[in-house]
Amino acid sequence: MTVTTPKPAAAEPGPVQKPDLVTFSVDGVELAVPKGTLVIRAAEQAGIQIPRFCDHPLLAPAGACRQCLVEVATPDREGNLRPMPKPQASCTLEATPGMVVKTQVTSPVADKAQQGVMELLLMNHPLDCPVCDKGGECPLQNQAMSNGRADSRFQDVKRRFPKPVTISTQILLDRERCVLCQRCTRFTEEIAGDTFIALQLRGAEQQIGRYDVDVLDGDARGGTAVDRPVGEAYPDTSGQPFSSYYSGNTVQICPVGALTSAAYRFRSRPFDLVSTPGIGEHDACGSAIRVDHRRGVVMRRLSGEDPVVNEEWITDKDRFAFTWQSAPDRVTTPLVRDVAEDGTKGELRPASWAEALEVAANGLSAARTAGGVGVLPGGRLTVEDAYAWSRFARTVLGTNDVDQRARVHSAEEAAFLAHSVAGTGVGVTFGDLEKAPAVLLVGLEAEEEAGVTFLRLRKGAERHGVKVFAVAPYASRGLDRMHGTLLPAAPGTEAEWLDGLRTRLTGGLLPPEAGSALLGPEIEALAQPGSVILVGERLAGSPGAYPAALALAEATGARLAWIPRRAGERGGVEAGLLPNLLPGGRPVTDPAARAEIAAAWGLTGTSIPAEPGLDTTGILDALSVGALGGVLVGGVELADLPDPAHARRALAAAGFVVSLEVRASEATRYADVVLPVAPPVERSGSYWNWEGRVRAFPAALDSSALPDHRVLDVLAAQLGTSLGAATPVEAHLAVAAPGPWTGLRATAPGGEAGEPPVVAPGHAVLASWRLMLDDARGQDGEAFLAGTAKRAVARMSAATAASFDVYDGDTVTLATDRGSVTVPVAVADMVDGVVWVPLASAGCRVHDTLGAVPGDLVRVERSEA
């Protein structure tokens, strides 16, 4: 979204330039392609498929497998056609004017060359297609049929390898199937930057291998592991234990069955699978995925292809974490809590929809009269659901006490979202990140919190020289791989940095002690047209940071985008799942905005409350003191809330709790009525990704489970109101119904940076964020994936460690009055006086155990454990 009046140069893309076209021919077909187009790609346009293995459109050409050989002639200076003496690899050859290409279709030479290469590839191949995962969708199998000899002349001894090599708990490698195309290693080098496998040895012994002291003479760089996975992990080529969030992509691009996933290995045949496109539900990127299922069971997920969003890559979480949707604790029928004569609450028991809806409706209307009902829908809804929730809150419950944020949040953030995010449509895009002169990340660890966004940033940094800066307490491996620059900041000091940058970039003078004054001239790229500031939801915990980011954007002309962690939050902002917002960015306080929404919703008698409501914390506070009569909860994990203990008390105290849930959870434990809802795979819908792009997906599995909007629709009907969200189509149309808001936008948030806390001896400031793979329920039931999650460590600077008398590898206890966590120390180059731990990893639940949030002071002690 653009928050400033855009400078013309920044906003207007230059006139679209027609690329120079090159005319040449393939098998007699005249083609005109942009200059620089590879012959193999151009031939596809003519419908001619040249066989290939190493070629991949998103990787740099390698020319290694030699399967794509074609005959080529080019005109010389006089225009006479000169045949090239040998067949050429069409995957490395750019088309030139007048070039004449003959593929296997018209050239016996090319055909024989291809058959020769194919025979050589197959001669050492085990030909174990009947037991291979790839059989049926294998480029080697298919192209051996289309471009190979009918039989092999190889009578000799095949190369064999012990099988398989365990690359991680999740990825296995059967070397004898490998055709050494190097797609996997090129992916790790060029795309992910976590080189966990590499080519080793040479000649016929050449193989893909993990780091191996016997092969590499033990010259590992050593040092302490920065990120160590939970499960078995071998060192990668840098000597670090292998940990990658993207390794699953290598399984998908491997043109044979050499790389397989432990979860899917030997599980099914491709031709038994039904494929349905989907959208990754684990982050706000909206990655295109493909859901492959068999007889109602999801067998695997693959990356979809979407050049403007995730290209062909997805995170391992989007790929492997899907069993949560069919976990044994799925709620399959409505549940109603028995209440004894004396009013004491009993157990939940299955109930009919009719009964459950009646009990829920009665309870909610009673609660509405008894102070009102708060609404906590959670951040994982589709946009259709979000609209239904928003409308249910406003019309059925008559309240603005609605907040989707099940995380650290602030009023400043709500104001920021209303001012700069809601109703702005598609703003900064993935493509913009790739070409920006500079990108500043604040409150966002892209690799952990928005996986494929990291890949785009890295691509930009690698291929287009995008300069990446991050305001963070330490330089993560992710930042290193983007060749990024750290602007070291203790939690809570983000605003200070942003203000300093603004002064610096607008030519102001900075006091010498200001960090930004020490920056090199490269930071000035941030003031160039097209630069981007990416802010994460964590800024909600840093007072003054959102306003400071806005001010910086305004001063430099940089464009600003907000990247939340959860898939539903951007859509939720749009739908008004915030106490200060109605759909489309309409401020609740604006009468015209309320009138538009009332009209869109066909409201006549009732009116939408004019005052902003309570946010998540406010709702929980009100519940615990009885100021609210009840609560309607969606997919909220209480442990995710900034103070889970408080949330539990609040729900226990609540007069009436209705929970819409896919699976039994802590929230359902407190519920009076539980209404089951469908997980993404069993329903259609759409997410809005952080770009603001609509990411629609169909239902993959047939299911009787109902989406949220349908459940809310019948609940509203029970209460005598129509929600207009009975069917997916209706719910989808309802999203567009209010139309764009042309009135005044909410005013920009004010807010001052807080005073940094005084760090008493024995204490440190807590820094924390969630890792991509952690203790979340979305990853339940996937042991192989869990093995690749990073272990919890307490990161601190050497000086800070020394002040607690601990060294790298020792163990420390972080404690508050509430509780303590004990984790190993990892000394890192980072700001002093700060300790970082993962927010919600196994054995390290910061909110739950410590009752603390980032920026708080925690006690730190050496632990002998």
Next chain:
Amino acid sequence: MTLTPILTDTWDAERSWKLSTYEAAGGYDGLRAALAMEPGAVVQAVKDSGLRGRGGAGFPTGMKWGFLPPPDGGPRYLVVNADESEPGTCKDIPLMLTSPQHLIEGVIITSYAIGCHHAFIYVRGEVLHVYRRLLAAVEEAYAAGYLGKDVLGTGYDLEVTVHAGAGAYICGEETALLDSLEGLRGQPRLKPPFPAVAGLYARPTVVNNVESIASVPGIIKNGADWFAAMGTEKSQGHGLFSLSGHVQRPGQYEAPLGVTLRELLDLAGGMREGHELKFWTPGGSSTPIFTADQLDTPLDYESVGAAGSMLGTRALQIFDETVCVVRAVSRWTDFYAHESCGKCTPCREGTYWMKQVLHRLETGEGTDGDMDLLLDLCDNILGRAFCALGDGATSPVTSSIKLFRDEYQAHVDGHGCPFDPSAAALFLYTPKSARTPALAGAGGHR
């Protein structure tokens, strides 16, 4: 025909490798002359001399230097290819051992000519003694003011780094060499970009053979015409001819290009006593073999090419009638299978297959179809591989089957090798009791 000892001139001198020996014989006059010239004039002189690359391909050296883009203020590099590993090729190593200052003077002149301030000499890993000698020679040159800051007071700076490889034939291929020098796996790079545009550390780079560079001082000192006067019309100058095998006096013979094997054999005292020439390689194992029919073929690029082979590195491996051609080709193929870098399918898999077929043939387990199979495999490798190593691997196989098909057939029909290996040995021959299995070292079953 007489020899033209230029690079080999001082090989017999007392402590020939010392700088003082080299200087006493007029060494470094070339450098002084070069430093008095414009760099462009030095390039022109080398162009005019007709010097062609001595590393195998015979590309005109001056023209290669001329391909460098105009200076842009950034670094540009000279990399000397001293990885000499081609079977039969053994000229650069004795040159560096006996007269390393020849190379170093050449490096300085060339660097000056192309505007390079940091040159690298990439030496084959196994030849530790040469590596040491080069290090000592470079040290001597630094001490004498030929290297370092302000070379001979001219204001020109040059650093030289001698780097030892890890011993891989493929690292002699210029782009694999550059990768190896950068600390990566030694595998050839995709071209373009060519090294002249983006070579070492993606900067403009000239890669030349040791002998090419060592020939430069003479050209500058004596003039392009002096050099061009030697040799033939299109193959000018002097070159080292390395005779090995069944000759009376194997060794380095420095002669003008165009000399014939008959002349060289005369100089070398002829074939082994009582034996006659059967086949020979004109330029190392990667060049198709010749027989006595080519005794009078002038050893220049054009004539050797016209006769169906390549001048290559002028590594003349001479085999007399006691040698089994199948056995010789089989050993060469073992070499290629062992040295294939593995990057591309035709070479990696093709050499692995050919190696097994040749071992089969040699031990009498071949079949009638094996010769045609080999020829077809070669057809599927030659011109299909990523680099010239794969092409080279086919040369001995194709040429030997063409010339000696009957001998191959005899192995099939007789179920074994008709030759006595000890008759071919030049030294006491102890047959190995346990033959190395054909697959030793291949695959992961170790």
